[in-house]
Amino acid sequence: MKKILITGGAGFLGSHLCEELSQNGNDIICVDNFFTGTKQNVAHLLNKPNFELLRHDVTFPLYVEVDEIYNLACPASPVHYQFDPVQTTKTSVHGAINMLGLAKRLNAKIFQASTSEVYGDPTVHPQVESYWGNVNPIGPRSCYDEGKRCAETLFFDYNRQYNLNIKVARIFNTYGPRMHPDDGRVVSNFIVQALKGENLTIYGDGNQTRSFCYVDDLVEIIIKFMATEKGFTGPMNIGNPNEFTMTELAELTLELTNSKSELIFKDLPEDDPKQRQPDISLAKEKCGWEPKTQLKEGLQKTIDYFDSILT
Numbered sequence: 324m325k326k327i328l329i330t331g332g333a334g335f336l337g338s339h340l341c342e343e344l345s346q347n348g349n350d351i352i353c354v355d356n357f358f359t360g361t362k363q364n365v366a367h368l369l370n371k372p373n374f375e376l377l378r379h380d381v382t383f384p385l386y387v388e389v390d391e392i393y394n395l396a397c398p399a400s401p402v403h404y405q406f407d408p409v410q411t412t413k414t415s416v417h418g419a420i421n422m423l424g425l426a427k428r429l430n431a432k433i434f435q436a437s438t439s440e441v442y443g444d445p446t447v448h449p450q451v452e453s454y455w456g457n458v459n460p461i462g463p464r465s466c467y468d469e470g471k472r473c474a475e476t477l478f479f480d481y482n483r484q485y486n487l488n489i490k491v492a493r494i495f496n497t498y499g500p501r502m503h504p505d506d507g508r509v510v511s512n513f514i515v516q517a518l519k520g521e522n523l524t525i526y527g528d529g530n531q532t533r534s535f536c537y538v539d540d541l542v543e544i545i546i547k548f549m550a551t552e553k554g555f556t557g558p559m560n561i562g563n564p565n566e567f568t569m570t571e572l573a574e575l576t577l578e579l580t581n582s583k584s585e586l587i588f589k590d591l592p593e594d595d596p597k598q599r600q601p602d603i604s605l606a607k608e609k610c611g612w613e614p615k616t617q618l619k620e621g622l623q624k625t626i627d628y629f630d631s632i633l634t
């Protein structure tokens with residue numbers, strides 16, 4: 324049994340990770356400032372003796388004793404990370420410095436939830452880990468993209484300078500139950516709109532692509548990655564390579580919800596990446612992993628979740 328710190332543990336991905344790692348018998352400290360996460364997401368874990376919830380902002384130092392750290396604290400939806408961009412950069416950068424400092428003192432293994440956004444609006448397709456990306460340093464997405472890029476730099480410098488055991492994963496679009504209904508990301512927006520009989524808002528012409536991974540597949544690879552040998556640091560892409568246009572996603576959502584809603588077109592946000600698909604050869608080779616859940620199946624489970632909380 325390990326003592327494990329999960330920052331951002333009350334968020335969408337973090338809460339699933341808390342659930343899985345606590346079920347495996349580990350002692351979990353879940354840290355969150357509840358900016359986008361909720362106590363509700365981890366309410367079912369609160370009465371477990373091996374689960375502890377702490378309100379804390381990772382931009383401030385944290386003193387706890389643990390064996391492993393999963394650093395997920397950071398808003399992930401463009402709407403939320405652009406709400407207070409200075410705080411977003413601080414969360415990624417100061418948060419990484421604080422968590423890496425903690426890991427160094429404890430000689431603890433540390434996982435970083437990096438992102439496909441480090442590739443920006445990619446000119447290499449599908450994206451491989453060796454690609455350095457095409458990122459605007461001064462645009463509305465930069466607080467997130469550059470914050471996460473700087474966090475990667477810090478992780479690799481702590482690895483080189485202090486021999487810290489790091490695991491850096493570049494997460495591609497992931498969806499599933501416990502996304503916030505007002506999260507603002509495309510999957511939750513479309514499902515909530517379809518269930519409420521509102522029009523589905525497509526930004527731009529709907530031909531931009533994303534590759535969507537169901538949360539259970541993602542949690543599986545995060546835990547497998549953490550268990551790899553010390554020398555293997557990543558960065559490693561994790562996600563589902565099946566790529567869809569936003570129009571295809573909207574149409575599938577309408578079909579699965581039996582909704583009569585229509586598609587309406589709105590302005591494309593600035594610097595919105597045109598295409599995105601992970602090359603997951605490294606994850607396959609190092610962890611013997613590939614996602615199992617197809618979009619249709621994962622969307623249905625997510626629709627069932629939203630249906631249960633909206634009615």
Ligand code: NAD
Nearest residue numbers: 331333334335336356358359360380381396397494496497
């Ligand atoms: P989320 O917004 O649901 O979760 C983020 C959590 O971090 C929330 O609970 C939030 O309250 C917390 N948080 C934010 N700032 C904090 C701070 N300063 N101190 C403490 N807690 C703070 O988003 P998510 O989808 O669960 O994403 C989790 C992590 O995975 C993020 O780091 C995100 O960048 C990364 N990621 C997610 C995706 C995805 O598709 N879901 C893709 C790429 C990367």
Ligand code: UDP
Nearest residue numbers: 401507508509510512524525526531569595
């Ligand atoms: N998008 C959309 N309608 C929405 C929300 C998002 O068409 O209601 C588009 C958005 O412009 C982007 C894609 O869906 O091209 C994915 O957006 P999301 O915010 O989910 O994630 P990210 O852009 O960070 O991949």
